[in-house]
Amino acid sequence: MLNKLNGTRGSHSRCTNFMVLAVGLVLSLVASGSAFAHQDPVGADATGVTLSLTAFRNDGVTTVFSSGGSVSQCETIQYRATLSWAGFNGGGNNNAAFERGTWTITTPDGVVHDVTPVPDLPCVGGTTDDPNSAANDGRGLCNGSPASTNSALVPYTVNPAHIVAGFLPASSALVDAYAHINDADLFGVGANTPFSLPVDFCDDGAFCNGVEMCDLAAGNGVVL
Numbered sequence: 001m002l003n004k005l006n007g008t009r010g011s012h013s014r015c016t017n018f019m020v021l022a023v024g025l026v027l028s029l030v031a032s033g034s035a036f037a038h039q040d041p042v043g044a045d046a047t048g049v050t051l052s053l054t055a056f057r058n059d060g061v062t063t064v065f066s067s068g069g070s071v072s073q074c075e076t077i078q079y080r081a082t083l084s085w086a087g088f089n090g091g092g093n094n095n096a097a098f099e100r101g102t103w104t105i106t107t108p109d110g111v112v113h114d115v116t117p118v119p120d121l122p123c124v125g126g127t128t129d130d131p132n133s134a135a136n137d138g139r140g141l142c143n144g145s146p147a148s149t150n151s152a153l154v155p156y157t158v159n160p161a162h163i164v165a166g167f168l169p170a171s172s173a174l175v176d177a178y179a180h181i182n183d184a185d186l187f188g189v190g191a192n193t194p195f196s197l198p199v200d201f202c203d204d205g206a207f208c209n210g211v212e213m214c215d216l217a218a219g220n221g222v223v224l
Helices: 002-032
Strands: 049-056 076-085 102-106 112-114 148-150 154-157 167-181 184-200
Touching: 049 167, 049 184, 076 102, 076 167, 076 184
Parallel strands: none
Antiparallel strands: 049 076, 076 148, 076 154, 102 112, 102 167, 167 184
């Protein structure tokens, strides 16, 4: 009986010690903030990113589709992408804010241009700061963050070698961003979108000599 009782007491003591250690570990993690990020906006239960891409004339202001809708050989145009918080989806779910990752625009010549802001893509669509931001590599500074952000303009000069079936293909992508959802920042969020422009073939026979204009009023084809 004594041996059994002693064994029971020993088991109880070990169990109690384990529970104390476990509680201590949890409290330590909470205090350090290393195990928790923030859910932003409050109630966010979905992930999603809205990404758009458009093209401007060389002035960087007039969109191609608002001024004729097509480009000419040798014309210089400007691409710009926009990232936006996805808001509420069709099912009534609230998308989380996002930040960081690598943001690119691929021009028709196949060149991939990194348009990620320096040093990082800031929080988009957030409303509050993560109280444990320092422990989460500085992420989660979302108070007052914008609902959308534009990339820098990326210039491109129309080259017939890049035309596919009468169109210039381009695209934009975001990869490896973080979404502020639930107890952790979800890594790997992203989006991509294609974009194409029709091309007017108005070559005067002398490639890119500055007079390949299809629309004199619009100034298409002028080498600037």
